[in-house]
Amino acid sequence: MSSLTRIILQRLGLGFLTLFAVSLIIAFVVELLPGDITQAMLGQSATPETVAAFRKEIGLDRPAHIRYFEWLGGIFKGDLGQSLASKRDISEFVGTRLSNTLFLGGLAAAFAVPLALLLGLLAALYRNSIFDRIVNLTTLTSISFPEFFVAYILILFLSVKAGIFPGISNVSTNLAFGDQLFRTILPALTLTLVVLAHMLRMTRAAIINLLSSPYIEMARLKGTRPFRVIVYHALPNAWGPIVNVIALNLAYLVVGVVVVEVVFVYPGLGQLLVDSVAKRDLPVVQACAIIFAAVYILLNLLADIVSIVSNPRLLHPR
Amino acid sequence: MYSRQQKELDRLQTKVAKGSMSRREFLSRVSAMGLGAMAPGLYMQSAMAAPKQGGRFRQGVTGGATSDVLDPGQILDHYMLNVQFGQLRNNLTEVAPSGELVPELAESWEGSNGAKTWNFKVRQGVEFHNGKSLTSEDVVDSLNHHLGEDSKSAAKGQLGAVTSVKADGKYGVVVELSGGDADFPFILTDYHILICPSNGDGTVDWQSGTGTGGFSLVEHEPGVRTLTKANPNYWKPNRRFFDEVETLQIADSSARENALRTGELDAMNNVAPKTADLLKRQPGIVVDVTKGNKQITLPMLTNVAPFDNNDVRTAMKYIIDREQWLQVVARGYGELGNDNPIGPANVYRATTDELPQRGYDPDKAKYHLKKAGFDSLNVKFHAAETGFGGSIDAGQMMAETARPAGINVEVVREPDDGYWSNVWMKKPFSACYWSGRPTENMMFSTVYWGEAAWNDTYWKNAQFDDLLLQGRVETDSTKRRAIYVEMQQIVHNDGATVLPLFLQDIFATNDKVRHPEVIGGNWELDGCKAAERWWFA
Numbered sequence: 001m002s003s004l005t006r007i008i009l010q011r012l013g014l015g016f017l018t019l020f021a022v023s024l025i026i027a028f029v030v031e032l033l034p035g036d037i038t039q040a041m042l043g044q045s046a047t048p049e050t051v052a053a054f055r056k057e058i059g060l061d062r063p064a065h066i067r068y069f070e071w072l073g074g075i076f077k078g079d080l081g082q083s084l085a086s087k088r089d090i091s092e093f094v095g096t097r098l099s100n101t102l103f104l105g106g107l108a109a110a111f112a113v114p115l116a117l118l119l120g121l122l123a124a125l126y127r128n129s130i131f132d133r134i135v136n137l138t139t140l141t142s143i144s145f146p147e148f149f150v151a152y153i154l155i156l157f158l159s160v161k162a163g164i165f166p167g168i169s170n171v172s173t174n175l176a177f178g179d180q181l182f183r184t185i186l187p188a189l190t191l192t193l194v195v196l197a198h199m200l201r202m203t204r205a206a207i208i209n210l211l212s213s214p215y216i217e218m219a220r221l222k223g224t225r226p227f228r229v230i231v232y233h234a235l236p237n238a239w240g241p242i243v244n245v246i247a248l249n250l251a252y253l254v255v256g257v258v259v260v261e262v263v264f265v266y267p268g269l270g271q272l273l274v275d276s277v278a279k280r281d282l283p284v285v286q287a288c289a290i291i292f293a294a295v296y297i298l299l300n301l302l303a304d305i306v307s308i309v310s311n312p313r314l315l316h317p318r
Numbered sequence: 319m320y321s322r323q324q325k326e327l328d329r330l331q332t333k334v335a336k337g338s339m340s341r342r343e344f345l346s347r348v349s350a351m352g353l354g355a356m357a358p359g360l361y362m363q364s365a366m367a368a369p370k371q372g373g374r375f376r377q378g379v380t381g382g383a384t385s386d387v388l389d390p391g392q393i394l395d396h397y398m399l400n401v402q403f404g405q406l407r408n409n410l411t412e413v414a415p416s417g418e419l420v421p422e423l424a425e426s427w428e429g430s431n432g433a434k435t436w437n438f439k440v441r442q443g444v445e446f447h448n449g450k451s452l453t454s455e456d457v458v459d460s461l462n463h464h465l466g467e468d469s470k471s472a473a474k475g476q477l478g479a480v481t482s483v484k485a486d487g488k489y490g491v492v493v494e495l496s497g498g499d500a501d502f503p504f505i506l507t508d509y510h511i512l513i514c515p516s517n518g519d520g521t522v523d524w525q526s527g528t529g530t531g532g533f534s535l536v537e538h539e540p541g542v543r544t545l546t547k548a549n550p551n552y553w554k555p556n557r558r559f560f561d562e563v564e565t566l567q568i569a570d571s572s573a574r575e576n577a578l579r580t581g582e583l584d585a586m587n588n589v590a591p592k593t594a595d596l597l598k599r600q601p602g603i604v605v606d607v608t609k610g611n612k613q614i615t616l617p618m619l620t621n622v623a624p625f626d627n628n629d630v631r632t633a634m635k636y637i638i639d640r641e642q643w644l645q646v647v648a649r650g651y652g653e654l655g656n657d658n659p660i661g662p663a664n665v666y667r668a669t670t671d672e673l674p675q676r677g678y679d680p681d682k683a684k685y686h687l688k689k690a691g692f693d694s695l696n697v698k699f700h701a702a703e704t705g706f707g708g709s710i711d712a713g714q715m716m717a718e719t720a721r722p723a724g725i726n727v728e729v730v731r732e733p734d735d736g737y738w739s740n741v742w743m744k745k746p747f748s749a750c751y752w753s754g755r756p757t758e759n760m761m762f763s764t765v766y767w768g769e770a771a772w773n774d775t776y777w778k779n780a781q782f783d784d785l786l787l788q789g790r791v792e793t794d795s796t797k798r799r800a801i802y803v804e805m806q807q808i809v810h811n812d813g814a815t816v817l818p819l820f821l822q823d824i825f826a827t828n829d830k831v832r833h834p835e836v837i838g839g840n841w842e843l844d845g846c847k848a849a850e851r852w853w854f855a
Contacts, residue, residue: 035736047771054470085385159580167580265568267542275384275541
């Protein structure tokens with residue numbers, strides 16, 4: 001197990017380096033964007049005097065690399081800094097946004113992952129049957145439509161026509177858990193439909209791939225029932241690729257949901273990032289980017305660990 | 319016979335009460351029933367059913383961002399305008415729904431010394447949400463918030479003429495201007511110039527959101543949601559009928575419309591013109607328009623060739639088919655512009671006799687082009703949706719209609735980001751919009767005066783600038799009218815701005831919401847004061 005620990009530590013170290021590189025790239029790219037926060041905030045009313053006064057007030061008159069190192073120094077002290085636009089502590093308002101995003105992503109994952117696995121297994125079991133084709137067709141259809149279209153269709157039928165769910169996800173912090181759940185179901189359902197096909201098809205393909213192996217034939221010849229063959233014999237060896245695809249999709253559920261947030265007016269991290277980029281609010285952009293990058297790194301790490309644990313051969317690369 | 323008439327009358331009155339029938343329509347229908355003499359009284363009876371107290375007014379609006387702050391000097395767009403100007407705070411003066419200037423926190427005012435010195439009497443007995451009494455100190459510090467070198471207020475330009483603001487006793491304020499301005503009290507209706515409580519050291523406390531407005535702040539998540547509750551000590555009589563107001567930022571127009579249809583909202587702004595007619599057909603939804611001075615403009619920079627030549631500028635004014643723009647860009651929700659920024663909500667707007675409507679005329683364009691010494695002309699039109707919605711399509715239409723005049727318009731699509739900093743006032747010919755101003759002087763001083771910071775064409779006309787200064791100190795309204803009509807003629811003939819359209823703002827409510835017959839045209843949603851002027855049936 002010690003070699004596994006070593007791999008984890010190694011990967012975490014590399015992860016930190018990646019985060020550092022990400023922050024550097026973000027700072028550089030935001031600097032490249034035309035205009036700065038003062039012009040973006042003042043818009044049409046940006047006269048040279050007001051821009052100069054504003055720049056001075058937020059310290060934007062100093063060179064970019066100095067501001068970057070100041071920010072970096074703050075990060076090591078656990079201080080994400082303040083938003084340039086609103087002067088609020090970033091950790092304070094990013095926290096609520098992040099928990100909203102994680103709640104939505106978690107709910108969508110709770111629907112999508114078990115459903116994808118189950119349907120994937122069944123599709124592999126009854127491959128090339130009518131059932132397999134219908135499952136493939138419907139999930140591929142839903143993934144082929146743009147997210148906002150899926151969202152509007154769900155709103156039209158479940159909200160406007162049937163009146164079951166609210167048309168917008170007006171969640172706030174003091175809402176009871178049940179209410180929050182109820183108001184988040186439609187966006188979660190949209191996301192489920194969007195990510196389902198990818199995971200389902202990977203599950204199906206990974207298992208079908210193994211079904212031609214000699215040891216599966218052996219299991220069959222023993223007389224094991226087909227479902228048991230798949231769950232106990234094929235699935236353990238298929239976990240590697242499946243978990244990797246799941247990790248990618250989970251990361252997507254956290255970082256790629258801006259469109260769904262906008263359609264459902266859901267106060268998540270994506271909208272915050274878009275607003276902050278539009279306003280060139282660098283510290284907030286940095287904070288969001290670091291969180292997103294960390295989510296990707298951690299989920300990929302988790303996927304790799306699961307693959308290694310499920311396939312110990314990977315511990316000893318030749 | 320009588321009962322049938324009564325039934326019809328009931329039906330019409332219900333429609334009026336729901337706000338889905340206009341006064342004019344009601345009067346003509348009732349007159350047709352032979353009840354002409356009674357009609358106005360019957361109308362009042364149904365429309366003016368006394369406003370009722372209560373309820374939570376939920377409005378879905380646009381223009382909010384996570385970077386929004388409660389600083390009145392940094393109000394950028396509708397959301398914060400609605401929350402700060404419409405709910406939390408008051409100005410010294412207010413534009414009434416009729417377009418008149420009425421007192422708000424200033425009880426009265428007087429200009430002297432050629433409209434250079436202004437004495438304001440602050441209303442007594444007004445309390446901030448935290449219980450502090452309003453005095454002249456709060457007013458002085460609130461005005462000074464926009465002045466001075468370190469100020470980054472967007473109203474800095476509006477108040478450019480102010481040289482000093484001083485308290486005169488507990489309830490008097492004296493403002494000195496560098497030049498006379500008869501419209502100065504009108505400037506104070508600007509949504510940035512809100513009165514906040516003073517900290518006692520020359521600064522104001524804007525951070526808490528405390529004001530004297532009809533609603534006090536309960537929760538505020540910038541760019542997402544704001545909840546306010548009724549101020550029990552609100553000083554305005556017969557205003558503020560809701561118990562609570564919930565304001566939601568909803569950028570996506572389909573999301574706003576869905577939320578209104580499913581009962582998540584009571585009102586929304588910014589109905590997309592292309593879906594307005596569909597929304598109108600929904601049961602329980604009322605769609606209405608605000609006829610304001612919102613205008614789209616195509617500024618031409620006069621400091622570069624070829625637009626330094628007025629004949630070229632005039633040719634450009636003739637190559638646009640304004641009727642077509644009205645149908646395509648505004649879907650009919652607007653009116654034709656006449657290369658003159660004075661619009662439907664202004665008092666001294668020139669009539670069509672004084673200023674005939676300019677139309678599409680490629681021959682005239684060709685004539686002016688020839689006069690300027692060109693056989694043909696290549697022009698780049700720089701546009702982005704930020705400039706005005708639909709500007710790229712509009713540019714393509716202009717390219718088509720300009721061809722017969724020998725003008726080749728190439729539409730350059732610019733990025734939305736940084737548009738106001740890098741394209742507008744930088745590229746020779748671009749797309750822009752203005753929300754308009756309540757007075758002629760404010761509009762001309764902000765954008766058309768040779769010295770204005772936002773003179774987005776760098777156009778300078780000595781005669782025009784002279785008239786502007788004359789108009790500012792002229793108090794006789796007949797003479798003022800003559801001055802402003804002449805100025806409109808100068809802008810129309812010599813100016814560097816093509817102004818093809820005035821746009822209407824479309825808003826929608828459910829049928830539980832009531833509003834007075836006359837609603838403000840200066841901003842969307844009843845001058846942005848729906849929260850304190852409207853009520854539930």
